[in-house]
Amino acid sequence: MKNKFNNKSKVLEMILNRLDCHVYWKNKQGYYVWCNKKLANILGLKNENDIIGKTDYELFSSDLAQAVVTLDKSIFNEGKEYQTEEIGFDSENRKAIYLSIKAPIKDEFENVDGLIGISIDITSRKQSEIAKQEFLMNMAHDLRTPLSGIIGLSYIQSKEGTTAEDRQHGQWIQDAGNQLLELLNLVLEVSAAEHQIENITTDTIHLQQTAEELKALMQPAATAKGLDFQVKLDKQLPLIITDQIKLKRLVLNLLANAIKFTKEGKICLEINLLAIEKNQAKIEILISDTGIGIAEDKLDKIFDRFYRGHPSYQAEYRGYGIGLFLVKKSVELLGGKINVASEKGKGSCFTLEFSFPLAEKTIEPSFELPQSSLPQSETNKETEAVLIAEDNTLVLYAVKNILIKLGYEVTTVTEGKAALEALQNQSFDWALLDIGLPDLEGTEVASLYRQWEQENNKPHLPIFALTAHSINKIKEECEQVGFDYILNKPFTEKDVQIINLFLKKKN
């Protein structure tokens, strides 16, 4: 028996020594008890046993050791397993990123006695993820720029084509362009969700108002299909704090699916307050329909990336199989859970459960402009003078055309220095600057102009950024250099309405 056990631990040790990762054991006082060969080699120890009795401070720089010891302390105090990324170095003494899984070792009375750790070098994986992300971002930018030219010009053709046929063609090109743009945005969202690079904002939200806005947005689609759209709201809904845009977007996505997969009957949005505990409101949001339902064996697949119940050659239900994947990621990002109950042929019900922090009783005016409240585009009554700086000829032509049609007096430049000069020498009501200009970047122009504006005691000129980048990526920099608001390409009439709403709010 003894022999067998000895053999077993020898075999285990052999396995651990051949693993391409670090395995180690520390006691509760922070002293190493054991490590595998791989870790011993990296630390420059001749023998694994040389680690016995050493602390992290003797093996690593004090910064690194401090970070490791802080995490270890949490494990000792909480008795929980942790999975985290740690900074260290590799066999050639280069900085490396490790994925560490650390678990407490407990004695027979369940007291934490020490910990075991496994650290895997994920530096190259991280580097390729970053490269992939950068590639995607750049490609998205480079695709969005010509696409916004196509959408802008086809918009003009759809309005001003000489024959009805011309206008119809313009409309079709515009629809196709918008569809491509939607797909591009979805791919970017998937990539951002996968790399968890999305930030969460904290907004104070009136759930009742949110539900009404969602209904206003989706009612036309439901009516067009002859579906009844019910909204049931708990009377007690409190003010809560969460990311307003993400919450709205994910519920919108579920409502859009409910409408898409329902031929007759109704769809319903229901919001209930389940409990209030320790300054947190437990909220349940239900989105149900009387549609085609989902077969039981498919229920666990629908949240997978690119999974579609109906492949694209069955053109009845359009889609990319990304919606629910993003919905689930967003729900998790907001700290919630999502479940689905469904019966084929009868309908589906998606249930979201969140614990939102309760808000103080005030609502900051939100900077997100609900589409339903945008005024209809009206021709500009008092002629406003605007400056557009944009180096892409197609985009410049499209933006200029939209603004001229709305009655603006438009000055255009194609370079940064010329933009700065125009801003300093002419008088404008507002300016629209592309970020990627050939000589001075739009951000540099804004920053230099703001400086000049201050030095010369000029009143604040509203300056808007126009970009093909994803807004998240450049938001911070744009705010810092003094842009008032960022607009994504393609620039459409809706953006003029947003600008007007913004200017109205400021006055």
Ligand code: ADP
């Ligand atoms: P898409 O709708 O673009 O195909 P989603 O990720 O939104 O992608 O949904 C994945 C799949 O889940 C859909 O293709 C469909 O088969 C199924 N599904 C989602 N919502 C519903 C619903 N309300 N009723 C029936 N099936 C649904």
